[in-house]
Amino acid sequence: LPAISASLVVTADRMLDVSSGKLINNAVVVIDENTISQAGSANDVTFDSSDRVIRLGDATLLPGLMDMHVHLTSDAATHGYKRLGVSVPRATLKGVKHAKDTLRAGFTTVRNVGAPGFADVALKEAINAGEITGPRMFVAGPSLGVTGGHCDNNLLPFEYNQKSDGVADGPWEIRKAVRRNIKYGADLIKFCATGGVLSKGTKVGAQQYTLEEMQALVQEVHLRGLTVATHAHGTAGIKAAIRAGVDSVEHASLLDDEAISLAVENNTYLSMDIYVTEYILSEGKAAGILEESLAKERKVGKAQRESFKNAVESGVKMVFGSDAGVYPHGDNPRQFARMVEFGMTPVQAIRAATINAATLLKQQDKLGSIEKGKLADIIAVPGNPLQDIKAIESVSLVIKNGEVIKQPAASR
Ligand code: ARG
Incomplete structure (x- = not known):
């Protein structure tokens, strides 16, 4: 029978x-x-x-649901200098809980855009092996960036010689870093095209990496059949990254009309984390976020919401990206109401987190x-x-x- x-x-x-x-x-x-x-x-x-x-x-x-911007190994209660005390193995174990919380909140797929020590690869493998419970993961490994940039770690003085896993300067160092990330299990590459809010001593508006460096990076990644996500708040860095051919711009805070048109022409997805500002400004201080970062957030959060409105009106492709890890994993869905408040219909917001995300991941035949x-x-x-x-x-x-x-x- x-x-x-x-x-x-x-x-x-x-x-x-x-x-x-x-x-x-x-x-x-x-x-x-x-x-x-x-x-x-x-x-x-x-x-x-x-x-x-x-x-x-x-x-x-x-x-x-599909969140295109999470950091499952990051803990929202542990920012700034507090985070220096968290080892990669400890962060990975925190990731086990965060993965479960994320899945139970309805997110069956996530893109993990940056994790020290390839902790995201380990987490993904454990989920796929059925050893732990979590979403489908597409992972970047360590984010690439310039010395002293947003994707470096600039908290300690010179004599500590501290540097993040993804620091690479110049086209050939960058290509080598891309190749290394792929070797150790990256499904996509993330890099920083501008300064950021939560990094010490960087300017959100300032470009990081020259156009030449970005072009080398994107070409190397595309040769290998992977996609590129770039962290970019500032207008110049956003435009350079789109011109270099990135697949998605994360944050995309300071958009002007030209930046939006470039994204439309190049089929670039925008992944705008417009909820997280509320958490940073209300809970960030207690979690260890530096005063200089809070000051940056006060400006960027507002501007990003304006940019989001304009982007929605233009019809540019958008995906849901929350930056959970900066705020608590499992609270990801709170962003939907903000996306609707700032111009999307509920269906548009849900599409950003389903079919659009599946298409960005090239998984539209299976997911979304x-x-x-x-x-x-x-x-x-x-x-x-x-x-x-x-x-x-x-x-x-x-x-x-x-x-x-x-x-x-x-x-x-
Ligand atoms: N990881 C990002 C950064 O440090 C968070 C930005 C959050 N703020 C915002 N308005 N989206 O730059």
Whole structure:
């Protein structure tokens, strides 16, 4: 007799079709192993009485959420000089908890854009081996950057000889650093094109790396078939990075019209972390964020929200990127309400965190929507998130790769 394995079936009052932006009523999704085998309204879907059924009632099914900017090995309570006391092994262990918190909040996929010591590679391997619970991870390893830049660590004086793993100056040192990151398991490369808020002694508006260096970096990465994410707040650095061909600009705080047009022309994705400013300004001091960083944040946060509005109006491609790790892992969904407040429709905000992110990752055949043949990464939120986007802050069901990670007690 052939072995008949039962399907997993989820029913809910609504399901979002992210491509059309329409809700499907009386939704049913059938999952076999790790794949969606049917999805639609109850009339169009058939399943067996012996299948395992999760009935959600007044809830909306969404594709698993995807955050394109996290640091799972970073702890939001430990910034600035406090962080110098955290070893890479300790940070990795913190990452185990952060990975679980992130997945349970509804994020079934993340892009980890920078981790010392390739801790992100270790975390990803442990998740994929089924040893720990966490989202699908696409990882960058250590971020590349100039000596003394945002991707270096500038907290200690000269005699300590401190330098971050990703420091590389000049085209050939940069190419070698790219090759090394790929050797040790990077899925993408992250570099710093400008100064930043949380780094000591850097200016957010100032470009880091020359255009020549950025071009060498991007060419080397693309040759190898990977993508490039760049940290960039300042206008000049954003434009240089887009001209050099990066795939996504992170933060993108100080956008002018030319920068937005360049992004549109070059199909560059913007990943704008517009919630984190609230955490930095309210909790940052206690967490160890330096006063100079708080001062930078007071300016950048506001400007970034203006830029976000303009970017949304222009129709440029956007993905959801939170910078969780600066703020607590699991609070990622708080950014959705800000994205809506600053110009997106709820559907646009959800697309940024699903189908757009899947496309940036070149995983649109497998991820990003609830469709037959795609991997079974599905979440549910109470009520209707198109009417109240805050519903997405209370994810009630999480299925990753066909495995139920979280479900409401009443549906058991
Ligand atoms: N990691 C980023 C930096 O240090 C955080 C910026 C957060 N602020 C913001 N408004 N997005 O530059």
